[in-house]
Amino acid sequence: MRKTVLVIGGGITGLAAMYELQKWKQEKRSDVRLILAESAGELGGKIRTVKAGSFVMEAGADSMVTRKAQAMRFIEELGLNDEVVYNATGRSFIYSEGELKPIPADAVFGIPASLKSLAESPLISAEGKVAALKDFYTKNHSFTKSDSVGSFLEHFLGKELVEKQIAPVLSGVYSGKLSELTIASTLPYLVDYKERYGSIIKGFEANKEKFLGGGERKFLSFKNGLGSLIRAYEERMKQVDILKKHTATRIRRGNGRYQVTFANHEIIEADDIILSIPHTAAAKLFDDPALAEEFSSLKTSSLISVYLGFDVPDSLLPAEGTGFIAANQDELSCNACTWTSRKWAHTSSEGRLLVRLFYKSSHPSYRQLKEMNKEELLQVALHDVNKSLGITEDPVVSEVTHWTDSMPNYIKTHHQHVSALENALAASYPGIWLSGCSYYGVGVPDCIENGRKTAQKIIKCAD
Numbered sequence: 001m002r003k004t005v006l007v008i009g010g011g012i013t014g015l016a017a018m019y020e021l022q023k024w025k026q027e028k029r030s031d032v033r034l035i036l037a038e039s040a041g042e043l044g045g046k047i048r049t050v051k052a053g054s055f056v057m058e059a060g061a062d063s064m065v066t067r068k069a070q071a072m073r074f075i076e077e078l079g080l081n082d083e084v085v086y087n088a089t090g091r092s093f094i095y096s097e098g099e100l101k102p103i104p105a106d107a108v109f110g111i112p113a114s115l116k117s118l119a120e121s122p123l124i125s126a127e128g129k130v131a132a133l134k135d136f137y138t139k140n141h142s143f144t145k146s147d148s149v150g151s152f153l154e155h156f157l158g159k160e161l162v163e164k165q166i167a168p169v170l171s172g173v174y175s176g177k178l179s180e181l182t183i184a185s186t187l188p189y190l191v192d193y194k195e196r197y198g199s200i201i202k203g204f205e206a207n208k209e210k211f212l213g214g215g216e217r218k219f220l221s222f223k224n225g226l227g228s229l230i231r232a233y234e235e236r237m238k239q240v241d242i243l244k245k246h247t248a249t250r251i252r253r254g255n256g257r258y259q260v261t262f263a264n265h266e267i268i269e270a271d272d273i274i275l276s277i278p279h280t281a282a283a284k285l286f287d288d289p290a291l292a293e294e295f296s297s298l299k300t301s302s303l304i305s306v307y308l309g310f311d312v313p314d315s316l317l318p319a320e321g322t323g324f325i326a327a328n329q330d331e332l333s334c335n336a337c338t339w340t341s342r343k344w345a346h347t348s349s350e351g352r353l354l355v356r357l358f359y360k361s362s363h364p365s366y367r368q369l370k371e372m373n374k375e376e377l378l379q380v381a382l383h384d385v386n387k388s389l390g391i392t393e394d395p396v397v398s399e400v401t402h403w404t405d406s407m408p409n410y411i412k413t414h415h416q417h418v419s420a421l422e423n424a425l426a427a428s429y430p431g432i433w434l435s436g437c438s439y440y441g442v443g444v445p446d447c448i449e450n451g452r453k454t455a456q457k458i459i460k461c462a463d
Helices: 012-028 066-070 115-119 126-132 149-157 159-174 189-197 200-206 208-212 227-235 279-283 289-296 374-389 414-428 444-462
Strands: 004-008 033-037 049-052 055-058 084-086 091-096 099-102 219-222 241-243 248-254 257-262 267-270 272-275 299-313 321-326 336-338 352-360 397-409 432-434
Touching: 004 012, 004 257, 004 267, 012 033, 012 227, 012 444, 033 267, 049 397, 055 299, 055 352, 055 397, 066 219, 066 444, 091 159, 115 126, 126 159, 149 159, 149 189, 149 200, 159 321, 189 200, 200 208, 272 444, 279 289, 289 414, 299 374, 336 374, 352 374, 374 397, 414 432, 432 444
Parallel strands: 004 033, 004 272, 033 241, 091 321, 272 432
Antiparallel strands: 049 055, 084 219, 091 099, 248 257, 257 267, 299 352, 299 397, 321 336, 336 352
């Protein structure tokens, strides 16, 4: 019987997994059947590039970490070297007490990387700066990498520095409350720095070149948006059956294989299955209460993304800025705002103003926002832009995207729950593999690497 491998989910992880499987099929000249099933009408998952007039908007992920992407081979393999663009030089602000205040340049995730950075911060009071000096003379006697990153930072740097400068930045990156995130899942080297240098600040100062060096090309994208990455993968899937608008609804055993039923009543039999879909969708495929309980232990958050493009010059933005984070939840409805046209020149070919606002489920206003229609959300976004940036013009383009329960939260017990799921699948459903950002990392390069490694597990078992 012809071996069949099915990848459920056509996001970047599923595509990377299938690309690796196709290379194996070609190298071995195997007759294995490769099938990629995607519920939407197009591939890409959380990568979706939207073009409107002279604007390029990313409804999902907007870039990749340069260091990670260039350490891998996928850009060259996919023929995208000449399409690469980098972020522009700029600094970020925190909107606090009715004004934009610059995050100290000599800081990493808002954490001061020098005593001077702490002393000159416009975000922290004199009392808060004195409290942060505790970091220099207090030893770590009890914290491990399994502890809360929020508790760790507050213990050594003080509550004010964490709340006003670090938490807005770090929570934005990792989509969760610092009290619920472990050191291991965010900044595992914090404990190492504290042990080796006796101070978190000294640790970052000694290693600042790793974080702040190498110029400003820390992120990359492509001239026509990240959608170029998805198209490049799809164009090379010559030996893959790609099934779009195919929503998997159930997985059962049958005839020594797995039978996957889809919403259109089609049934596909497969020997190996990669589940590169959100864990909330994966859980529904099994009639297994114990497995469902393990899936439910993983946590997610939600996000609304709003783009506004204006027929005004980009130069209206504060000089050298690329965006801001809102520190206080009672001042603005948004959590953050990226000045996209300033940060990414390719997103506005005519130099007009394009901004992107983020509304997260962690914000008190989200409960009302999620019930609003597009026009109502645009009015909220315009109010935030007017209050923070002084822009009063009406937008000429807009794009609103809901990512409901789609943003993974790597809480303190995340790794234990993932391990439990892996073990449960290996015992009861051998040949079914988990993959994707619900479990193993949210960055685009992380997802690509995870997809590749998952495919290698299948290849290893087959060879």
